Amino acid sequence: MLQANGLSRWYGDFRAVDDVSFSIGRGEVVGLLGHNGAGKSTIMKMLTGFIEPSLGGVLVDGIDVQQQPQPAQAKMGYLPEVPPVYPELSVLDYLTFAAQMRGLSSADDVMAAVAATSLEDKAIEPIGALSRGYKQRLGVAQAILHRPQILILDEPSNGLDPTQIHEMRQLIRRLSEHATVILSTHILQEVNALCDRVLILRGGQLVVDESLTALTEATTVTFVTDPDVDAKTTLLEHPRTVEATSVAPGHWRITVSGDVRSAVPELASAFVAARIPILSIAPQSQDLERLFESVNEHKAWEAGDAA
């Protein structure tokens, strides 16, 4: 559905995006994560044809965004990080104007976007009088006017309060039933709640491209036993154990080979046979927050190392 091939972008001498490639399938909901300045907005602007890549290109449903911007943009809706504002226009007037800019003449398109974003009550209010949450919804409404197959949302929850964040999440979930969605965010729970897949950027480079399921899949087992019992030999001799670390008296973290779900009963049987009491044994999943931290710690270490 959407393919980014070797995207790079310089601003003067500064390389903001460095050789980023990924491919997104129809119906996927993908979260783009990264610290401030990691290059998220720059990538979104290149995906939507708002700026040119210095190197590389983007294909939308096989259409080259740089060579055929109009048909490519007809397939995409874009909520920029700072949506254009016309404070004196009413919601309806602005959406009618945005629809005309897209070559849409039917009032039905405007009303459908108003309904999809639950803006009916604010339809005749001036944009300047709307709360931040309603302004963001209006930004989404202009992005979906032409019923795009791909929605690109740059920090849709930026500046919203917890209730508005919840409402925005519900809106994105509804929209994702009919469209492929790429959203950037600083809220890791948002990725957990909405996305199938996560792309993590660091210093303009793509450092993680992984499905949420694979990311949160267990890689280690935690095992708790009586601290007075010697479990080490049994653990280290077990064929499924790659590494076993004692993290506290009687508490072990075990890295296993192969599928963790089959390793747990195998390890449990070995402990029972060796008469080692099992207080608990459980797969330990990796969470997104820890992954995000470790990706960025690595950067800090590299910077320190280089200094």
Ligand code: ATP
């Ligand atoms: P944020 O989370 O703060 O929005 P981001 O991940 O979206 O950050 P970008 O806005 O893509 O990051 O910016 C990437 C880098 O490029 C930053 O260092 C930024 O200062 C720089 N940059 C972005 N736009 C320009 C520009 N027009 N001119 C010069 N530098 C720019």
